[in-house]
Amino acid sequence: MLSIFLDEVDILCNDEEFEAAFQCIINSSPVTTQYLFGTVTLLVDIYNKIVEIPPDCEVIMRPGIHWTSPHLAEFLIDCSREEDSEKTPDTAFLNKKSAFIQLAEESLVTKGIVFCNRFETCRKVENALKCIDRKGADTQVLPFHAAVSQELRQANVKEFAASPTKDVSLFLVCTDMYV
Structure with a gap:
């Protein structure tokens, strides 16, 4: 059986071209194809669109589907602005x-992944991290986005996945968007 998984379906359903593109996939796939949709947020109107597309759709919702490995440290950083400060993308950044x-x-980060919504933001984050350690002796920044070549992205992921070094913090700065 063919299975097709679409993640972030809440975002896909807001795209005007998605329904026509998905209908094309349905028309060219075997009748027995299984369609799986993933999302963290599911608004009622998106839910209604999803159950209309494949008519025999079964919705499975459950809490705790996302979990964190016990070997990872998560940090919640409060980036709130002062009440009276100006609210702009620049001040937020x-x-x-x-x-x-x-x-x-303040803390030794052996490996960190920083997700950004655009590669322009990735560049800003890369520059900010490089300013921490201008010589690159303690901090290494590895870009993974559309502004770098495929070869460099592959090399950076390979380096990031390799065993950590004790004295250098590795940061993989990436985006899933190609804009």
Whole structure:
């Protein structure tokens, strides 16, 4: 049986071209194809779209589907702005940048993955991390986004996945978007 999995279906369903593209997939797939949709947030209107697309759709919802490995440390960094400060993308980034740099400077991070919504933001994060350690002796920044070549992305992931070094913090800065 063929299975097709679409993640972030809540975002896909908001795309005007998704329904036509998905209908094309349905029309060219065997009748026995299983369609699986993943999402963390499921609004009622998105739910209604999902159950209409394949008519025999079975919805399985459960809490705790996302879990964190016990070997990972998670940090919640409060990047709230002051009540009276200006709310702009630049001030929001500066708040996040200063909180993140403080975390990186105060604790030994052997490996960290930083997700950004655009590769332009990745570049800003890369530059901020490089400013922590201008010589690159203690901190290494590995870009993984559309602004670097496929070969470099593969090399950076390979280096990131290798055993950690004791004296160098590795940061993989990435985005899943190609814009």
